[in-house]
Structure formats: structure tokens, C-alpha cells
Amino acid sequence: MASDSKRRIRSISYAKYGYMFILPFFLVYAFFQLYPLFNTFFLSTQSNGTVDTVSVGLDNFKALLFTNEGNRAWSAVHKQFVQALGNTIILWVGNFIPQIIISLVLAAWFTDSNLKIKGKGFFKVVMYMPNIITAASVAALFVTLFSDTQFGAVNRLLLNWGVIDSPILFVSDRTASRVMVMFIQTWMWFGNTMIMLTSGIMGINPSLFEAANIDGANSTQVFFRITLPLLRPILLYTVVTSMIGGLQMYDIPALYRNGTNDNTNIRTIAVYIYGAFHQTPPNYGYSGAASVILFFITTILGAICFAFNRDKDAKKYKKSRASLKNKLGGI
Amino acid sequence: MSSANPAAGESYTTSKRVKSVLVMIVLVLLTIICLLPIYILIVNATRTTTDITTNGISLIPNLHLIDNIKTLLEWESAGKVNYNALIGYRNSAIIAFSTCFLTVFFSGMTAYGLVVYDFKLKNAAYTFILAVMMVPVQVTSVGFYQFMTKLGLTDTYWPLIIPSIAAPAIVFFMRQYMKSSFPLEIVEAARIDGCGEFRTFITIGIPMMQPAFAVQAIFAFVANWNNYYTPSMILISRSKSQLTLPMMVNTIVSNDKLADYGAQYAAIMLSIIPVCVVYFIFSKFIVEGVALGGVKE
Structure with missing residues (x-):
């Protein structure tokens, strides 16, 4: 009886249920993300300063990417775009280097069996905390604490102590605001990176560490000879995902400012794009073209990331390729 | 061995101990750096503006929190700012809860469909x-914004809630989880017992994927609660009844004419309380979740 119904069930095709289960995802994705992506590409060829756009071909890309001696409007746009790209790179590098160093050292300590650190769980929880707090609130907090005037908390303290004679322009000065954004980003993200790297190190075969211990290797040797080389795929993955994340850096650079005007010294590419389409009248063309450029940069980085992910399944991949070759050979 | 060379053994343990102490000092310092800004925020929310502007930073809380909150309410009733923490909580909660539910439910459903069934x-x-997982929201936002404007959906919550049905990264995570820990025989057993496909998903699939659901639900909730980018893009008329909490905080700080630091700190503090509460309850779980999924915004 049971085997009979089993056979009957096997003979029924359940494929249509598969489609039904994944249909909502694809419908919503197509409507709210895929079409908007195509629309972005379309808008990148459209005119600026109006809601009812007309086609301008590749003019927006020309304006953004090349120096345009003769065209003042274009050269202003080009300057802004290049500055935004430069800011993005500066801010990303400036937050990633301290972040990865701190995270790596912490991850090595947390997984070092020689150091018996008490309260690892507590430290992890505390260090991840800045990541979970609303970025808009974090920006607001730092703007208020580091306010440019002599009445800002930090400036007041430094003035009272006699460290400085006049308030430091933490929010509007070029270097100071960049350093602040780098600090905030590092503050927010090192805990996250540390936890990922820690779990990466814990994934390394423990017998390797044991063997090194028995052979008398010290912590430094273990770190450079075993941990670091074996962590390389995860480290590369972290670098690439952080790069993609860095290209999208928006909340802190956008909101760490006085009043409502962008601070151009920390205006990243994401802030530039948002500002261009979210003004009246909108510059759909420029922001669309900038988005398309951002899309290609991200895609290249994503492809690298994907390749690293694939590394794990390298054997499987090779096998399937071999079988594919066989099949093709058969034809 | 230690009897053969006691001095070496001793210096080894001493150096180990010294290193442990140094490590502890660094960890405590980092803990202070992580917590200090938040602690100062809480302290400053309880101080008067005069106190803050004359003394700068203090580590001792004062008693003026209620006064500062009253100032906030006065600003609001005078129409100076669009800040009302309760309305902000309500709006953010509406968006965060509904997106969280939709994301987790439909991602689970998609992952289930991809794992359980065979189709062409x-x-x-x-x-x-996999391919679209990495496409950042900033890339599509021009097209998204213009499309929503055309449809007349700006200033509504629909564009903030409905897209959460399609979350590629979460589908990916759930699929990985199911692949490793979901026995397909159980689906077959349910079929033999005459259980419908959808009911099998609800009554067997979801309970069995509970750990994955829980992790993703918390992350989705926090991410949507904290989201500033999309709401600020869609809610263009900035009416108070619609603003989310992060947007309200921004209106406080970006207003140059408010000269009351105490109240500003209070406003910021009120905005981070819910997330902090969620974090205190689920912190261990969240930290484990980060290690598991490598979830990034």
C-alpha cells in the first residue's frame, strides 16, 4: 500500500510547484529591481535638468569621464564626478587599512590557544555594537559631538584644557572631516570584519596549529606561517566585499555635515548620484551615467569575488567542466 | 623538562603572562573606544545645554533628561522640527516589521522551491x-526613483515594503542552510500522508528552517530599521506623519537654528534605544549570525 502510493507520487511531476514557489521572488525582482536597472541604463542616455527627458546619446558619459575644455557645464560635472570618485577611494582606503589590521590582530588573538583571553564573547558583542546602531544616528552623534563651533563638546573640552586656541573644524575642514569619516567607518565596521575573520581562522584545521605548537613555533610564527596563508581566500573575499561596500558608502559621508549642504570633501560617488537625481529639477542623465559606471566597477569586483567563492568548489567545477567537454565531444 | 631547565620554562610562562596582560589592555581600550561615544551620548542627553557648552564632555550623568525631552516636544509643537520619537518608532516599526516578515517568508519560500523541487x-x-546578489541598491536607485515617481508611488510606503520580497542574498543564505540540513525524505513522507505542497512548506519547511529564519529575521529587521537611504529617497515631501526615525534624527541635526545641544543629544539617544534593546536581547545570536552568513548591508 505504502510502496504503491510512493510509486504513484514519484510518477507525479512536481516541477510546477517549483515554479510557483520561486515565482513571487522573480516577479517582484523584475518589477522593482531589474526594470529599474534597465531604466537606469536608459536614463544614462537622457538629458538633464528636466523630468521629461530626451535622448542625448553618450553625452553624459563624455561629460563625466573626460576633461571638456570648451564646455563649462560639462567640465564642472566632470570635476564633481572625479572628485567624488577620488573621495570614495580615499575614504575607503583610509577606513579599510586600520580596519583590516585591527580585525586581523584581534582575530589572531581570539583564536590563539596560548592566550587564554577571558570574556571573548563579551568583547565580540561590544565590538560589533557600533555596527548595529543606526548609521544616521551615528552621523548625527558625531556631528554634534565634534561640532565646528567653540560650543561643540570636543572643541570645548580641548579649549578648556588649553590644547588648542581656536576650535578645530572637525565637520567642514577637508582633512579633519575625511579623517573623521574614516574613523567613524572603522569604528562601525571593524567588529564585523573581526568576527568574520575569527570564524575564518576557526575553520582552519586545528591539527596544523597543534603541530606548530609541538614544534615550538611562537604566536608570531604561527600567525605569519599558518594563519595568514591559509586565511588568504577569506581575506581576499573580505577585501573585495569591503570594496563593493565602500563604493556604496552613503549614510556617514552624506550626513556628516553642517546643515543640509553636502560637504564636497567627503562626497562619495553614492552621495553624488543621489544628489544628482534627488534635486529639482533632476539630473537623471548624469546620475544615470554615473550609476552605470558604478555598476561596471562593481560587476568587475563582484566577478573577482565570485571566482574566489568558486575556488572552494574548484574540484566540482572542474569535474562538471570535464563532463561537459565529454558531452560536447560526443556531439 | 621543566626540571632540566627551570629558568627557561619560567621565562616562557612570564612572557606569556606579559603578553596576556598586554592583549587585555588593548582589548579594554578598544572596548572603551566602542562604548565611549554612546556613553557620552547618554550622559549629554541628561545635561543642560549650558553645562555642555561650558564644560564640554563629562562622564557623570545629570538630571535634565526630562527637560531636554520637553524641549524637543516644544520644538515639535512650535513646528520648528519634524521630530516626534513616538511617530518615528511607529513608522519605522511598520516598515521594519513588514519588510522583515516579507523578506524572510518569501526568501524561505524561494529557497525551498530551489532545493525541494526539480525543474528545468x-x-x-x-x-x-547569485549573479544579482552583488548589484548594489545605489546602482538601480536612479531608475527606481524615476519609475516610482512616474507611478505616483513616492510618499507611500509601498516602494519601501514590497521590494523586500526579493532579497537575493537572503535566498542564497537560506538555500545554503537548507542544502546542508534539510532532509528531503520528509517532504516525500508528507506527500504520502496527503499533505499539500504549500502546507508542507508552512508546517514542515518553516519549522525546520527556524534557525536560519531567526538569524535572517533579526538582520532584516535591524537593516530596515536603520535604513536611511531608501526612505529618504521615496518620502520626498518629508511630512512628519510619514518620516522614519533615522530621517527624523537627520532633521534635528541638519537644522542650524536649534541652539540646544542637550535636546539634540536626547533626540539622538531616543533614536538608538530600540536597536540597542534588540541588540541586548539577541547579541549572542547576532554575533553568531555574522560569523555564519557574513551578512553585510
């Missing part, structure tokens, strides 16, 4: 999800 386009669908 299965691999194509999965490859597609």
Missing part, C-alpha cells in the same frame, strides 16, 4: 540569483 529552469534561476 532551476539552475538558471539559482545562477541568476
